[in-house]
Amino acid sequence: MSAMGQSFSIGFLGAGPVTQAIHLPTLATLGDDWRVAKIMDIDLEVATLVAARCGAQAVADAAAIIEDPAIDVVAICSPNGLHAEQAIAACAAGKRAILCEKPLSVTVDEAHAVRRAATKSGTAVLVGTMHLHDPAFRAALAAWKASGDTVRHVKSAIFLPPNAPFVRLATEEVRPSGPPPASSGTPSPDAQRAMLRQVILGLAIHHVPLMRLFHSKVGTLLAARRLSPAGFSLLMADRGRVAEFLAFMPGQWPPSWTFEVAGAHTDLHIAFPPSYVQAGSGRATISTNDGASSHFFPLNGYQAQWQQLHRHLMTGEALTAPLDAIVADLEFTLELADKAAAVLEIVE
Amino acid sequence: MTPALSVRVSTGSPHRAVLATLPNRFRATTLDASIIVIERGGAAAAPALLAGSTAMAFLADPAAFAPDTLDALVAACGGRAMGFALQAATALSNEAVALLSEDGDDLPFIVDCVGETDGADEAALRSALLEQMMLVEAMAGPITDATLLLRDSGQIIVRLDLASGWTGVRITARQARRVRFTLHAVSPTCRRTIEILPDPQAHPARVAVHDRAGTRMAPPLFQGGYRRSWIDFHAAIRGDTPRPVASLTALQRSLAFLAAMLGAPQ
Numbered sequence: 162m163s164a165m166g167q168s169f170s171i172g173f174l175g176a177g178p179v180t181q182a183i184h185l186p187t188l189a190t191l192g193d194d195w196r197v198a199k200i201m202d203i204d205l206e207v208a209t210l211v212a213a214r215c216g217a218q219a220v221a222d223a224a225a226i227i228e229d230p231a232i233d234v235v236a237i238c239s240p241n242g243l244h245a246e247q248a249i250a251a252c253a254a255g256k257r258a259i260l261c262e263k264p265l266s267v268t269v270d271e272a273h274a275v276r277r278a279a280t281k282s283g284t285a286v287l288v289g290t291m292h293l294h295d296p297a298f299r300a301a302l303a304a305w306k307a308s309g310d311t312v313r314h315v316k317s318a319i320f321l322p323p324n325a326p327f328v329r330l331a332t333e334e335v336r337p338s339g340p341p342p343a344s345s346g347t348p349s350p351d352a353q354r355a356m357l358r359q360v361i362l363g364l365a366i367h368h369v370p371l372m373r374l375f376h377s378k379v380g381t382l383l384a385a386r387r388l389s390p391a392g393f394s395l396l397m398a399d400r401g402r403v404a405e406f407l408a409f410m411p412g413q414w415p416p417s418w419t420f421e422v423a424g425a426h427t428d429l430h431i432a433f434p435p436s437y438v439q440a441g442s443g444r445a446t447i448s449t450n451d452g453a454s455s456h457f458f459p460l461n462g463y464q465a466q467w468q469q470l471h472r473h474l475m476t477g478e479a480l481t482a483p484l485d486a487i488v489a490d491l492e493f494t495l496e497l498a499d500k501a502a503a504v505l506e507i508v509e
Numbered sequence: 510m511t512p513a514l515s516v517r518v519s520t521g522s523p524h525r526a527v528l529a530t531l532p533n534r535f536r537a538t539t540l541d542a543s544i545i546v547i548e549r550g551g552a553a554a555a556p557a558l559l560a561g562s563t564a565m566a567f568l569a570d571p572a573a574f575a576p577d578t579l580d581a582l583v584a585a586c587g588g589r590a591m592g593f594a595l596q597a598a599t600a601l602s603n604e605a606v607a608l609l610s611e612d613g614d615d616l617p618f619i620v621d622c623v624g625e626t627d628g629a630d631e632a633a634l635r636s637a638l639l640e641q642m643m644l645v646e647a648m649a650g651p652i653t654d655a656t657l658l659l660r661d662s663g664q665i666i667v668r669l670d671l672a673s674g675w676t677g678v679r680i681t682a683r684q685a686r687r688v689r690f691t692l693h694a695v696s697p698t699c700r701r702t703i704e705i706l707p708d709p710q711a712h713p714a715r716v717a718v719h720d721r722a723g724t725r726m727a728p729p730l731f732q733g734g735y736r737r738s739w740i741d742f743h744a745a746i747r748g749d750t751p752r753p754v755a756s757l758t759a760l761q762r763s764l765a766f767l768a769a770m771l772g773a774p775q
Contacts, residue, residue, distance in 0.1 A: 313663060314683055318621075320695055383658045384668065386677055388618040394677065396666065398659055403666065403681070407619050407695075414700045414719035423625070426686050450686050508618055508677065 168193045169257070169474055172226030174247055175238035176202035176211040178324070178338055179262055182331040182437045184236060185215055187463040190439065194471045195234075199226050210335035223247055227254045234470070237261040241362065245271035248286065252278035258285040258470055263366045265491050272491040276484050287470050287480055288487050291462030292420070292433055292443070293370040294469060299481075300456040301429050301445035302374065308449070310424030312375045314403050317368035320417045321410035324437070331437040354502040357387040361498045364391070364408040368420055369497075370482060370490045375422050376404040379493060385501035388508050395501055406497075418443075426450065434461065514746070515542035516567070522546060523709045524569060524594065527735045530710055534743045544592075547582075549573040549632065552774070556581035567742060568593035572639040573632065575773045576765045583757070591757065592742025596707035597624070597640040597690040598647040598754045599741060600734035605716040605727035606754060609648055609701055617694040617701075620645070620678040625685035634665050635767060635774060637682035640690060642669065642763040644703070645680065647754040648694070649673045655766035667770065709735040 171188075173180050180200070188195050197215045202208035205221040212219035223239075226232055227250045235251040237244050237259060245266035251259050252275070259279075265288050266272045279286050292298060328334060348356065380399025387393055392409030418433035428448045434440035442458040442465075460468070472478040482490070513536040518524050520539065524546055528535045535544070542564065547555045549570040559566050559582060566586055568574065571593040574582070583591065601609070622645060624637030646652060650673040658679075659666040669678040692703040700719040706712045713729035741752055768774075 313685075314623075314681070316621075318693065320700060383666070384677070384679070386618075392618060394619050394621075394679070396658065396679065401661060401663065403659065403664060405621070407621060407693075409618055409695050409697075411697075412695070412700065413698045413721040415724065417700070417719075423683065423685060425684075428686075506677065 167475060168196050169233040169471065170196045170198040170231060171234045171236050172199040172201065172229065172232040173197065173236045173238055174201050174223050174226060174243075175240075176200050176204075176208050176335075177238065178328050178334060180236070180238045181211055181334055182328040183463055184238065185211070186331050186439065187467060190464060191467055191471075195467065198232055199229065201226050207335055223250070227251050227256070232256065233474070234258045234260060241267055245275050248275045249278040252282040252284040255282055256284050257474055258287065260287050260289060260466070260470060262289045264288075264362050264494065265487055267362065269492050269495055272488045276488050279484055285470070285473055285480060286484055286487060287466060287473075288482065288490070289463075289466060290367060290370045290482070290490075291436075291466060292367060292418070293462070294466040294481055295431075295433060295443050295462035296458035296460055296465055297442035297445040297456040298371065298420075298431055298462075299465075300458075301431055301447055304447040304454065304456075305422065305424075305427060305429050308424070308427040308447070310427040312402050312422060312424055314405075314423040315372055315375045316405040316419075316421050317365070317372055317407065318405075318417065318419045319364055319367065319408040319410075320412055320414070322414060322416055323411040327416070327435050327437040331439070350507075353387055353507050354505060357385075357393060357501055357505060358498040360387070360391045360393060360408070361406075361494060361501065364410070365393070365395075365406050365497065366490075366494050367418075368406070369494050370486070371420050372404060372406070373486075373490060373493055376402050379496045379500060382497075382500040382504050384506070385504045386506045386508050393501065395497065397497070397500075514544055514743075515540075516544040516546060517542035517564075518546040519548065522548065522569065524567075524735065524739075527709050527733075527739060530736060531739055531743070535739065552578055556585040560585035563589075565589045565746065566591050567739075570594070570632075570636060571760055571764070572636040572767070573774050574764060576761060576768050579761060579764055590742065590745045592738060592745065593755070593760060594735050594738045595640060595643055595755050596688070596709075596734035597705050598643040598734070599737040600705045600707060600714040600732070601644075601647060601703075601716065601754055602714070602727060602730040602732070603752065604730070605703075605714060606647065606752075608716060608718055608725060608727045609703075611718065615696045615698050616674045617696040617699075619693065619695040620675055622678070622680045622692040623690070624680065624682045625687060625689045626682065627684075627686060627688055629684065631665075631771075632774065634682040634684070635771060637690075638665060638667060638680060638767060639760075639763055641680040641682070641692075642766070643755055643759060644690065644692060645669060645671070645675075645678055646759040646763070648692075648701075649675045651759070652762060652766060655770055657770040660771070665771070705734070707735070708733045711736070
């Protein structure tokens, strides 16, 4: 039993790098708050190898987790297109909570359907936008709110090298992922728009919940560039505020995840650590003309989100992102993708 | 030793403090002098002032000049050296310029530059834009096109395209609590970052290059852009080879783009 008194069981849907290199190492830092009871993967051999590492049962069928009454929490780490369907099924099965990797779904209708299902069943839904839960970000956000300043400019910048070296720092994959498939030829304009949508759902989604705290509406898309193979530069303006999303991967430089907000009198800047590795929280700074304050904590956003979900199940503590906010995050992301596609400039 | 050149500059100008750090080169005065500092409000009258004089001109706020006014001033100076004050591009040390130029074999996909200004009017935003245009030119060569993306009371955003192949370069001038310039250029092999907090005399530019070898930084040089502008001006007066960071041609080109996008300076 944990200090808070109860250990909850988790069933993982998907046993890929996110499960192996992020969630299992994270859960291993959290004592006995959680028990990994089952791990599902369509490749039963992978599921078996991963499950053996944490004393869980391997299954190849999602229903074997979703319909198992002994499972308290379903962790959805499957391909994006399956998230909503599996979340709805978990709600229908009366699960106490879902931790769904981002994005919650790939369409707005699906997101609304998840909300209806979760509201009906009383299932808690936490989407794994780890930087929203990062303790340094939460502290900096509180300091920003206390400043009472007005937002003028928000910028998310995500520059990432290949994931594989960082995955290897976090675990030893049972079957190392290969490099992403190389593109062949120049995609058609429609294919380019689809690729932009994919990469926005894959990368921008990390910081959309943070962005929406400061820039709640997409507004007017002033510029959008898709960068090959995976990246974008998006500029939007709404009611005197300007927001930017910059992202590119893979590069040959060290990773950089930053998020910054500029007001009239106050600046917020946070640099997050690389994903996968256990390197503590981001390093946040709130600056004014009177000086600066910094925030850093030993736990990272992944740990914080699992801890919060545990407290929610134990005490009913409100989740950082209520369902309505989660759905609004997805609506924002898809609106951004649609508007960006309309003004898209492709850079090879 | 060559005598210090006299500089006519108002008592309230920030250039007084800068000149005080270069006493072998310059001596500030409010009387007639070898060099006249043209402040923002004196731009329009500057050609006539210099035409009837043997003095040289130093432009304290080059963004205050309309392109034709600057051309007239250049003509009025009749080949005499002319200097101008910049905070950003000139703050780059020679080592920083060399570092930024390394590994430049692939074009940056993202170039995002922000100039924060504590000025409350559009003239301050215009100056911040000019600073960034000169900074981008110092890094990557001539600007070939400039497109206004956003203009409101608190910020102006412009897209630049350069002859070197840098396209979609975004520069933002924004009212803020301080003066600061940042630039981030990202290509698949190299990320370049610059932060300049332009104390007129002595704040170092932070210049870093991130690539597969890790992160390298230019050695910090505790010299602000204004001080370096005066040193470059003094070198030009002596006939030395100019540093490739702030040419008159680049200034004329940038002012022409600014005028085309924003109209003549007020």
